[in-house]
Structures are given as structure tokens and as C-alpha cells.
Amino acid sequence: MERERDELELTPWSGEFKDRLQERHFRQSVRDDTAELLRTAMLVGALMFLLLGLADHALLGPSASFWQLLGLRLLVSAGCLLTWWAVRRDPDLTFRFLPLNPVIWLGCTVIILIVPLRPETIGTHAPATAVAVMALYLFVPNRIPWMVAANLYLTLGFLTAMTVWAGVPGSVILIQGIVLGFANTVGWLTARRLARLRRQQYASLLDERAFCQRLQGEIQERKRLEERLRHMAGTDELTGLDNRRRFFERADRALRRARRHGSPMTLCMIDLDHFKTINDRYGHATGDRVLVQVASQCRTHIRDIDLIGRFGGEEFVVALPDADLGQALEITERLRRRIEGLPHPDPAAGDRLTVTIGISRVEADEDALGPALKRADEALYRGKAIGRNVVMVAGHDEGPHLSVVDG
Numbered sequence: 001m002e003r004e005r006d007e008l009e010l011t012p013w014s015g016e017f018k019d020r021l022q023e024r025h026f027r028q029s030v031r032d033d034t035a036e037l038l039r040t041a042m043l044v045g046a047l048m049f050l051l052l053g054l055a056d057h058a059l060l061g062p063s064a065s066f067w068q069l070l071g072l073r074l075l076v077s078a079g080c081l082l083t084w085w086a087v088r089r090d091p092d093l094t095f096r097f098l099p100l101n102p103v104i105w106l107g108c109t110v111i112i113l114i115v116p117l118r119p120e121t122i123g124t125h126a127p128a129t130a131v132a133v134m135a136l137y138l139f140v141p142n143r144i145p146w147m148v149a150a151n152l153y154l155t156l157g158f159l160t161a162m163t164v165w166a167g168v169p170g171s172v173i174l175i176q177g178i179v180l181g182f183a184n185t186v187g188w189l190t191a192r193r194l195a196r197l198r199r200q201q202y203a204s205l206l207d208e209r210a211f212c213q214r215l216q217g218e219i220q221e222r223k224r225l226e227e228r229l230r231h232m233a234g235t236d237e238l239t240g241l242d243n244r245r246r247f248f249e250r251a252d253r254a255l256r257r258a259r260r261h262g263s264p265m266t267l268c269m270i271d272l273d274h275f276k277t278i279n280d281r282y283g284h285a286t287g288d289r290v291l292v293q294v295a296s297q298c299r300t301h302i303r304d305i306d307l308i309g310r311f312g313g314e315e316f317v318v319a320l321p322d323a324d325l326g327q328a329l330e331i332t333e334r335l336r337r338r339i340e341g342l343p344h345p346d347p348a349a350g351d352r353l354t355v356t357i358g359i360s361r362v363e364a365d366e367d368a369l370g371p372a373l374k375r376a377d378e379a380l381y382r383g384k385a386i387g388r389n390v391v392m393v394a395g396h397d398e399g400p401h402l403s404v405v406d407g
């Protein structure tokens with residue numbers, strides 16, 4: 001489908017893109033390659049014109065015609081070499097009118113003028129002209145319109161010169177006309193086919209690139225989406241904290257690290273006090289706002305290495321790596337005081353937002369968080385039982401041992 005569209009966009013007689021901008025981009029993409037071919041053509045052209053001067057000398061000797069021809073040959077060779085140099089300096093000249101076209105027209109003129117200057121060799125000159133026609137089509141790439149014009153000039157000029165100066169019979173001129181016409185047709189068709197193929201190749205390359213870019217874009221988008229989904233799957237929607245599953249994934253990793261380094265780790269359970277009353281009195285939306293506020297305070301007032309998650313409802317869980325019970329007590333006590341200082345939904349009621357916190361260290365012989373979590377939870381509920389707004393430490397040397405820090 002794509003290919004058909006590209007073919008439709010090519011000019012039928014030159015094989016170029018109909019769209020000028022597209023053609024310009026194509027030419028830019030093949031510029032260096034084309035310039036190299038053109039430079040080779042110019043060197044071969046210069047060499048051919050000079051070498052054929054030897055044939056002139058063999059045929060004409062040091063006659064006036066020889067010197068005239070040699071002068072013309074030198075002129076064309078110089079033009080070819082000048083073009084070679086100019087294109088080498090600026091490859092963009094490959095597709096410009098100057099300096100190539102005048103040199104080619106000069107070369108064609110010299111080929112035509114060989115007829116009156118060396119009429120007796122018309123038998124070899126005629127096929128050589130047919131070769132020159134083909135060479136112009138095939139050796140000078142991406143300039144089909146200009147090559148068609150130059151070759152028509154060469155063909156008509158050569159046939160006219162044969163008629164006027166070489167005294168060739170009409171039948172021979174007819175044959176030569178047919179041969180040159182054939183050379184033009186084959187040369188043009190081949191050059192056009194090459195031009196079409198290269199442009200189709202270029203168009204498929206662009207299609208492929210666009211396809212790859214689209215694919216890359218889609219892959220990126222999918223990755224972003226996956227990342228977002230992964231994030232959402234591990235995040236508590238209301239508070240933005242890790243949910244229980246993500247928290248325990250991270251906390252398990254932190255525990256393994258602590259075990260490797262022989263460092264302590266402490267777990268804390270934080271529960272809002274009388275949260276049901278807040279919900280019942282001020283509504284669920286207000287309750288949500290309080291939960292967000294408390295979550296944000298907890299996140300802000302723990303260390304960067306600490307982990308926090310929403311355990312469920314109005315309960316949060318915190319893992320403090322590299323913290324023994326003393327440090328954990330300090331951190332949680334500070335947190336408790338901060339939350340106590342948060343604005344209550346109804347300041348006039350004289351109530352305070354408070355939390356009860358239970359903490360327990362993960363013992364050196366424990367490879368999982370479960371037992372410490374259970375002890376912290378028990379400590380928390382002891383705290384609730386003795387009146388709330390406290391931090392309770394679970395000791396378990398001789399069974400769970402709880403100590404009130406503040407009340």
C-alpha cells in the first residue's frame with residue numbers, strides 16, 4: 001500500500017519525486033554518493049577527451065584541424081577538471097546548473113565539431129557518439145531533465161553536422177538517427193529506472209524509520225504506563241504512602257540488609273485515637289483529610305532511610321532500619337508530639353488529634369518481620385488500653401513488656 005503511494009508520487013518521465021521538498025531531502029541524502037560518481041565521471045571525461053587527441057594526431061598529423069581539435073579537447077578537459085575540483089569543494093554543486101551543464105554542452109559541441117574537422121572518420125565517430133549519449137545518461141546521476149536536453153542537442157547537432165559537412169548519404173544518416181534515437185531511449189529508460197529505484201528505496205527507508213520511531217514511542221508509552229501501574233499497585237490512593245504489600249516488600253529487603261550488616265531494625269505500629277468519632281462527628285471526608293495530614297506528618301518526621309506504609313484503615317506501619325529501641329523511641333515520641341500539635345477538625349471542641357504507637361525491635365535471631373509486628377501491635381493495644389496518646393515499647397525477654405513513655 002505504502003509502496004504504491006510512493007510510486008504515484010514520482011514524476012513519470014524523470015523518476016523524481018513530484019514533491020519538490022521531498023526531492024530536495026532525497027538529493028541531500030544521496031548528495032555525497034552522487035558527488036563522488038560525478039567526480040569520477042569528470043575525471044574519465046577529461047581523460048577520454050585527451051586520449052582521443054592521440055587518435056586525432058594519428059589521423060590528421062600536425063595540421064591546422066589537429067591543432068583546432070586539440071584546443072577544443074583541452075578546453076573540455078579543463079572544464080571537466082574544473083568541475084571535478086568545484087564539486088570536491090562543494091558537493092552541493094552536484095545538483096546545480098553550474099558548473100556542470102556548460103561543460104557538458106561544450107563537450108557535446110566538440111563532439112559535433114569533430115565531424116567537419118575529421119570528416120573521413122565518420123564511420124568510427126558515429127558509434128562513439130552513441131556511447132557518449134549513453135554515458136551522459138548513466139554516468140551523470142540525478143540530472144535526467146538536463147541530460148535529456150544535452151543529448152537531444154548532441155543527437156540533432158551530430159545528425160545535422162553529418163548532413164552538412166560529412167557528405168554522408170541520406171540512408172546512412174537515417175540509420176545513424178535510428179541508432180542515436182535508440183541510444184537515447186535506452187539511456188533515458190535506464191536512468192529513469194535507476195532514479196525510481198533509488199527513490200523507492202529512500203521512501204521505504206523513511207517508512208521504516210517512521211515505523212521504528214512510532215514503535216519506540218509506543219514502547220516508551222507502554223513503559224511509562226507500566227511504571228505508573230506498578231506505582232499505583234503499590235501506593236495507597238488516599239495518603240500516597242506505600243500500601244501494605246509494597247511496604248512489606250521494602251521492609252523485608254531492609255531486614256535482609258540489616259541482617260547482612262549486623263545492624264538493628266525496629267518496627268512501629270501507629271494508630272489514630274478515637275478516629276471513629278471524628279468520622280461520625282465531622283463526616284468521612286473530614287476523616288480522610290485527617291488521615292492525609294497524619295500520613296504526611298509521619299512521612300516528614302521520619303528519616304530518609306525509614307519506611308512507612310498504610311497498614312489499613314487509620315493504622316500506619318513504620319520500619320526503622322539502623323535504629324535500636326532507644327533511637328526508635330526518640331523518633332516515634334517526636335512524631336507523637338507533632339501529631340498532637342496538628343489542628344483538630346473542630347478547634348472549638350477542645351479535642352486533640354492523637355496517636356498511640358507500639359514499637360518492637362526485630363530480634364537478632366528473627367529472619368521475618370511477623371513476630372516483631374505482632375509484638376508492636378500488642379504494645380499498641382496496651383497503649384490504647386491505658387488511655388491512648390502514648391508510645392509503648394514491647395520487651396520480650398520475659399514475655400511482652402510494655403513501658404509507658406508519655407500519657
Ligand SMILES: Nc1nc2c(ncn2[C@@H]2O[C@H](COP(=O)(O)OP(=O)(O)OP(=O)(O)O)[C@@H](O)[C@H]2O)c(=O)[nH]1
Pocket residue numbers: 238271272273274275276277279283284285286287288291312313314384388
Ligand atoms: N474517613 C475514613 N475512615 C476510615 C478509613 N478507613 C477506616 N476508617 C474508619 O476508621 C474507623 C476506625 O475505628 P475504630 O477501629 O473503632 O478505631 P478508633 O475509633 O480510632 O478507636 P481506637 O483505635 O480504639 O482509638 C472506622 O470508623 C472506619 O470506618 C478511611 O480510609 N477513611
